[in-house]
Amino acid sequence: MGALDIWNRSKIGSGExxxxxxxxxxxxxxxxxxxxxxxxxRLPEPDTIVDATGPSAVNGVExxxxxxxxxxxxxxxxxxxxxxxMPDRPVVVHPxxxxxxxxxxxxxxxxxxxxxxxxxxxxxxxxxxxxxxxxILSNTWFGDPMSGQLCYSLRSRARRQIKDSETNPSxxxxxxxxxxNSPRQLDIERLCVHVVHLKTYSGDKNLWTNxxxxxxxxxxxxxxxxxxNKRPAFEPIxxxxxxxxxxxxxxxxxxxxxSFRLISGM
Amino acid sequence: MLLLTGINWSKLITTENINSAIRVxxxxxxxxxxxxxxxxxxxxxxxxxxxxxxxxxxQKGIFYSGSILLIISVLYxxxxxxTALLGAAGIAGIAIGFASQTSVSNIxxxxxxxxxxxxxxxxxxxxDDTKGNVLxxxxxxxxxxxxxxxxxxxxxxxxxxxxxxxxxxxxxRRFDINIGVAYKEDVSKVxxxxxxxxxxxxxxxxxxxxxVLFLNFGDSALExxxxxxxxxxxxxxLRNSVMQEIKERFDAEGIEIPFPHLxxxxxxxxxxxxxxIVPSKAKKPKKPG
Numbered sequence: 027m028g029a030l031d032i033w034n035r036s037k038i039g040s041g042e043x044x045x046x047x048x049x050x051x052x053x054x055x056x057x058x059x060x061x062x063x064x065x066x067x068r069l070p071e072p073d074t075i076v077d078a079t080g081p082s083a084v085n086g087v088e089x090x091x092x093x094x095x096x097x098x099x100x101x102x103x104x105x106x107x108x109x110x111x112m113p114d115r116p117v118v119v120h121p122x123x124x125x126x127x128x129x130x131x132x133x134x135x136x137x138x139x140x141x142x143x144x145x146x147x148x149x150x151x152x153x154x155x156x157x158x159x160x161x162i163l164s165n166t167w168f169g170d171p172m173s174g175q176l177c178y179s180l181r182s183r184a185r186r187q188i189k190d191s192e193t194n195p196s197x198x199x200x201x202x203x204x205x206x207n208s209p210r211q212l213d214i215e216r217l218c219v220h221v222v223h224l225k226t227y228s229g230d231k232n233l234w235t236n237x238x239x240x241x242x243x244x245x246x247x248x249x250x251x252x253x254x255n256k257r258p259a260f261e262p263i264x265x266x267x268x269x270x271x272x273x274x275x276x277x278x279x280x281x282x283x284x285s286f287r288l289i290s291g292m
Numbered sequence: 293m294l295l296l297t298g299i300n301w302s303k304l305i306t307t308e309n310i311n312s313a314i315r316v317x318x319x320x321x322x323x324x325x326x327x328x329x330x331x332x333x334x335x336x337x338x339x340x341x342x343x344x345x346x347x348x349x350x351q352k353g354i355f356y357s358g359s360i361l362l363i364i365s366v367l368y369x370x371x372x373x374x375t376a377l378l379g380a381a382g383i384a385g386i387a388i389g390f391a392s393q394t395s396v397s398n399i400x401x402x403x404x405x406x407x408x409x410x411x412x413x414x415x416x417x418x419x420d421d422t423k424g425n426v427l428x429x430x431x432x433x434x435x436x437x438x439x440x441x442x443x444x445x446x447x448x449x450x451x452x453x454x455x456x457x458x459x460x461x462x463x464x465r466r467f468d469i470n471i472g473v474a475y476k477e478d479v480s481k482v483x484x485x486x487x488x489x490x491x492x493x494x495x496x497x498x499x500x501x502x503x504v505l506f507l508n509f510g511d512s513a514l515e516x517x518x519x520x521x522x523x524x525x526x527x528x529x530l531r532n533s534v535m536q537e538i539k540e541r542f543d544a545e546g547i548e549i550p551f552p553h554l555x556x557x558x559x560x561x562x563x564x565x566x567x568x569i570v571p572s573k574a575k576k577p578k579k580p581g
Contacts, residue, residue, distance in 0.1 A: 118499075164491075165523065166498040172462050176523055179498040216499075 036081035044081040049196025065092035078195035110141040112221040121184040198233040208244040345413040401448035472513025474548035495530035
């Protein structure tokens with residue numbers, strides 16, 4: 027089973043136990059008559075684990091101390107599927123090194139965002155049972171303390187080349203293009219990506235999201251954000267795995283870039 | 293009995309009076325349920341578009357206006373002359389106004405509270421020593437539900453006069469912890485450990501950044517302020533987890549949290565406190581007589 031074949035459907039019989047691994051997250055499924063039991067656990071040192079397997083039977087192996095949840099799904103319903111979906115809040119990306127974009131220039135970054143896993147059951151019209159983040163990101167606040175937004179915080183290398191990045195099935199690569207249309211140099215210390223508007227796609231090596239273009243027009247004006255409806259074209263792309271949590275068609279105007287001046291108020 | 297026998301029933305029970313009575317019963321019987329139904333419908337319609345306070349005000353406004361209209365209609369059907377009634381109400385109003393200055397003051401204070409909006413229904417506020425969620429903002433008082441589930445009624449007048457703290461007005465808050473460590477401790481290490489606690493606690497926000505401030509050379513300890521930002525709904529989780537983590541990490545790192553103590557100085561840095569052991573004197577037995 028390849029690294030990206032983990033999102034396929036699997037059959038679970040009564041009394042059977044399946045286990046799936048998506049990076050540092052282990053998901054356990056147990057069917058007992060008309061109930062489906064689900065448990066999950068997280069492995070230590072999550073940043074180093076890139077292994078992935080779809081739901082597959084485990085013989086007699088059951089991790090001790092699992093905290094099982096019960097869903098009454100019906101005796102006949104026996105198809106389980108896990109799908110990647112973007113986090114439920116915007117993600118503030120902190121590049122390891124601050125990036126500067128001179129006026130009139132643009133740059134493309136590849137941001138690797140840990141996905142959430144959505145568990146579905148059923149064949150024709152799958153029903154969503156639960157969602158769980160592969161990696162627990164810390165919370166952060168983006169914007170003014172009186173009117174900002176609660177986000178997840180993510181440290182990123184903000185790579186410029188996709189060939190540099192290592193395949194990691196628990197993360198989706200989000201292409202972010204930043205244009206500086208303001209009359210001054212843009213100093214990027216942090217970048218807010220509204221991931222709830224992003225779809226996920228299965229690529230040849232990586233999970234992908236649709237491309238985001240952020241146009242910076244100055245401190246006194248909101249940034250212009252475009253979410254592409256096309257599939258990303260950086261490697262052969264397969265099917266769309268999940269729709270955006272909050273699909274958006276038009277351009278939106280929001281503040282997405284935190285520069286030194288915005289942080290310090292200088 | 294004398295009273296009843298004195299009434300001329302044939303004059304009282306006329307077709308006109310019976311019709312009026314039926315109209316009053318119909319007005320009251322249909323009017324109030326209809327009014328309540330309209331209030332419920334409007335409440336549901338405005339619930340999603342407005343804040344809880346605004347939707348409550350709209351509902352109450354409709355109910356009170358409707359009730360007044362209904363009562364006026366009933367009185368009119370009963371044959372009361374409204375002009376005379378309103379005149380009497382005006383005179384009575386002045387008399388009642390003088391007699392109930394506190395209530396009038398509360399009503400006017402309530403109007404100020406509604407227009408100024410220092411808090412809304414659902415906010416957590418603190419008035420003097422009372423802390424609770426605002427249940428309703430009424431004409432005379434504000435009702436709070438305290439954190440231990442008691443109902444507290446605070447007159448509007450006292451809310452206007454006293455300081456009111458709205459704890460949950462803004463989406464994020466800062467939690468300040470005063471910490472003292474022993475004088476022998478490494479200040480840089482204390483700072484690093486505290487920042488690490490904030491970094492690893494899921495309820496502490498990365499930004500605004502946590503703050504460690506060296507406050508003072510205290511009597512018994514080096515005093516620090518450790519301030520972390522959190523989402524207002526996470527207060528209890530944050531408070532419990534951070535306090536516990538500070539104690540555990542300080543124990544693990546060997547950082548001493550001293551209790552208040554007093555050092556007696558004998559006048560010399562190196563020499564020990566001079567102690568002299570004095571043998572106890574045995575009590576002499578008293579002589580008899």
